[in-house]
Amino acid sequence: MAMSDVLFELLNVTQLTGGVVRLRNITTKIHPGVTAVLGPSGAGKTTLLNLLVGYEKPTSGEVRQNVSATHKLPYFWVPFDLGLWKQHKVIEHLTVLGVNEQKAGEWLKEFDLEEQAAQKASTLSQGQASRLAVARALASEAPLLIFDEPLVHVGPKRMPHYWTVITHYLKERKASLIFSTHDPIIAASFADHGLFLDEGTVQGSGAMDDVLMQVEGGGQNAP
Amino acid sequence: MRFVIESDLMRALAVAFLATAAGYPGACFLRTVVSRKLRFIFVAVLAGILLTPLLLTGYAYYTHLPALTARTFWLVSVYMGILVLKYLPVGTFILCLNQYSNTRASDFIFHSIKPGWKTTLTYLFKNWRASFLASAAVIFLLAFNEFELASLMTVPTWTVTIFEMQAGGYPLLDSFRGLLKPFLIQLLPLCVLLGIAWKWAAGQAVVAEESLKPLQPWQWIPTIVAFFGVTFIPLGMTTLSAVGGFREVLRNFALGSDILFSVGVSVMVSLLTLCLLSQVRRRNYLCALAIPGLTGSLFIALVLVALFQNDILNRMYDTPVPLTIALTLIFLPMTIVCWFIADRFGKSTSAYLAHYLAEQTHGNKARALHWKITHSPKLLVMLIVFYFAYLELTASALLAPSGSMPVTVRLYKLMHYGKTSGFSAMTILSILVPVLFTMIVLGLEKGVIRRAWR
Numbered sequence: 001m002a003m004s005d006v007l008f009e010l011l012n013v014t015q016l017t018g019g020v021v022r023l024r025n026i027t028t029k030i031h032p033g034v035t036a037v038l039g040p041s042g043a044g045k046t047t048l049l050n051l052l053v054g055y056e057k058p059t060s061g062e063v064r065q066n067v068s069a070t071h072k073l074p075y076f077w078v079p080f081d082l083g084l085w086k087q088h089k090v091i092e093h094l095t096v097l098g099v100n101e102q103k104a105g106e107w108l109k110e111f112d113l114e115e116q117a118a119q120k121a122s123t124l125s126q127g128q129a130s131r132l133a134v135a136r137a138l139a140s141e142a143p144l145l146i147f148d149e150p151l152v153h154v155g156p157k158r159m160p161h162y163w164t165v166i167t168h169y170l171k172e173r174k175a176s177l178i179f180s181t182h183d184p185i186i187a188a189s190f191a192d193h194g195l196f197l198d199e200g201t202v203q204g205s206g207a208m209d210d211v212l213m214q215v216e217g218g219g220q221n222a223p
Numbered sequence: 224m225r226f227v228i229e230s231d232l233m234r235a236l237a238v239a240f241l242a243t244a245a246g247y248p249g250a251c252f253l254r255t256v257v258s259r260k261l262r263f264i265f266v267a268v269l270a271g272i273l274l275t276p277l278l279l280t281g282y283a284y285y286t287h288l289p290a291l292t293a294r295t296f297w298l299v300s301v302y303m304g305i306l307v308l309k310y311l312p313v314g315t316f317i318l319c320l321n322q323y324s325n326t327r328a329s330d331f332i333f334h335s336i337k338p339g340w341k342t343t344l345t346y347l348f349k350n351w352r353a354s355f356l357a358s359a360a361v362i363f364l365l366a367f368n369e370f371e372l373a374s375l376m377t378v379p380t381w382t383v384t385i386f387e388m389q390a391g392g393y394p395l396l397d398s399f400r401g402l403l404k405p406f407l408i409q410l411l412p413l414c415v416l417l418g419i420a421w422k423w424a425a426g427q428a429v430v431a432e433e434s435l436k437p438l439q440p441w442q443w444i445p446t447i448v449a450f451f452g453v454t455f456i457p458l459g460m461t462t463l464s465a466v467g468g469f470r471e472v473l474r475n476f477a478l479g480s481d482i483l484f485s486v487g488v489s490v491m492v493s494l495l496t497l498c499l500l501s502q503v504r505r506r507n508y509l510c511a512l513a514i515p516g517l518t519g520s521l522f523i524a525l526v527l528v529a530l531f532q533n534d535i536l537n538r539m540y541d542t543p544v545p546l547t548i549a550l551t552l553i554f555l556p557m558t559i560v561c562w563f564i565a566d567r568f569g570k571s572t573s574a575y576l577a578h579y580l581a582e583q584t585h586g587n588k589a590r591a592l593h594w595k596i597t598h599s600p601k602l603l604v605m606l607i608v609f610y611f612a613y614l615e616l617t618a619s620a621l622l623a624p625s626g627s628m629p630v631t632v633r634l635y636k637l638m639h640y641g642k643t644s645g646f647s648a649m650t651i652l653s654i655l656v657p658v659l660f661t662m663i664v665l666g667l668e669k670g671v672i673r674r675a676w677r
């Protein structure tokens with residue numbers, strides 16, 4: 001995988017949505033590897049990820065990207081509302097990517113969704129839906145994954161297994177992951193880099209351990 | 224003229240507030256129902272009422288219940304009753320959007336802990352104020368401009384008077400003089416609507432959040448009454464009276480060229496609307512384009528008659544162009560609302576991902592998925608435009624080129640001769656044409672999508 005040292009570079013990015021400032025004059029870089037975007041609710045995490053994938057355009061400033069163009073799908077995104085195609089079957093969420101049924105079944109099995117394969121996505125529980133969104137992203141084989149609060153509705157019992165699947169995918173494909181979370185424990189466990197946002201500004205960035213130390217009471221914001 | 228306008232005004236006001244009030248329980252139901260299936264059925268019933276042509280409802284009641292309409296009081300009461308039931312879904316849909324609510328969580332809690340008529344009224348007023356006004360304004364404009372039913376039931380309204388003046392060969396200037404007062408009356412509800420639209424466009428609207436409540440059967444009652452009164456009974460009566468006439472009509476189908484003309488014009492109207500909606504990107508320009516449509520079909524038709532009688536445009540007067548433009552303008556307000564709603568599907572994250580997949584992989588499945596999420600709702604909007612354009616009467620009667628007759632105009636003329644089985648069959652078959660057309664287009668679309676998924 002040919003990726004440069006910087007995946008994204010944000011230059012003086014400000015984002016207003018419905019008259020509310022979501023991000024305020026942000027300048028930062030995101031490197032390959034696993035990056036956790038931390039911060040309390042309303043910090044601007046979702047807006048930042050929306051800007052990275054191009055779902056939103058910045059009101060001012062620039063988002064530069066260096067994402068590999070050699071893959072069919074350079075990135076895959078799990079949006080804040082999961083972005084499922086509700087009238088389609090669970091398995092179709094994977095086969096539409098060009099994945100064959102057998103491989104799709106294997107991915108569903110990893111995320112304990114094989115029994116729901118023939119169900120419509122609209123009938124899934126929130127936990128099942130968030131697992132499907134992650135399974136779809138991994139099935140895309142994209143070298144960059146962008147997850148907005150992944151597995152947020154999943155119970156704690158199977159959570160470590162799903163994170164193991166994600167970590168295995170990243171190692172096997174030398175892929176990168178940018179994910180937002182409230183939880184500093186998850187961030188510390190899986191991320192190499194951290195980006196701490198609060199009230200639309202960057203409060204700290206760099207190596208994950210440094211970010212957690214930089215931000216006083218960073219862990220206190222976790223729910 | 225003065226007396227007619229005043230009674231028209233009072234009648235339209237009464238219809239506006241009664242239909243809005245009657246639509247309120249349905250809006251409560253739609254906003255709080257949990258079951259998707261029940262919501263779908265309820266919306267289908269409302270759509271059924273909206274899509275039933277007033278010509279059919281009027282024909283059924285006018286020709287089948289002559290005794291009831293023999294006295295003026297009952298005649299006007301039945302007329303108003305039908306209009307209230309017909310426009311109930313408009314009230315339900317606008318109240319359901321409730322975009323402009325001034326409710327606050329504290330009001331809701333206060334209402335919940337201290338029930339009573341006073342707190343209930345205060346809560347309702349605060350919660351629904353702007354949407355009630357929007358609904359009443361839209362229904363007022365519809366009721367005030369109503370022509371088909373009034374003409375069939377011989378209710379004296381300003382629309383019937385002006386239409387008859389125009390059809391009777393009076394000078395155009397006289398018709399415009401008659402239009403002045405109705406036009407001025409319509410300015411107030413138009414201003415109310417524009418004010419609310421401006422507030423909405425400026426993003427000042429607050430969407431009221433309500434807790435989900437279990438199904439309450441009484442909320443269905445007004446809608447069910449409307450469905451039976453406007454759709455089911457008239458359709459049933461006309462179909463029953465048509466049973467013996469189908470064979471005769473099919474053997475000697477005289478309406479063929481009229482139907483073809485109406486289909487052709489309606490397709491052109493849909494395409495012109497699509498061009499406008501896809502080319503004019505700015506929402507406020509689109510809203511400005513919608514303003515003429517809010518003044519009613521009679522006003523637009525007469526303005527276009529005047530315009531196309533002008534030396535510059537005169538060459539196009541005897542072509543389908545004026546009618547196509549008129550029908551596009553008449554249905555633009557409704558189309559824009561539907562288009563904005565359809566457009567929201569295309570801006571969801573699921574649509575974004577489908578678009579991304581279609582663009583990156585060029586796979587048939589991804590393209591079909593993208594089409595289904597982003598473009599299918601817009602195709603449906605175009606089919607709705609087609610349906611309403613096909614069944615429009617007022618502008619069609621005033622602007623159709625000589626030598627061609629839109630099918631609704633033919634039906635309207637024949638309806639004055641009373642009821643026969645052959646004529647009832649013609650009515651049913653003519654109404655079936657846009658339904659069949661819609662089914663064929665949607666069937667073809669579904670077939671292509673299914674093929675792509677294989």
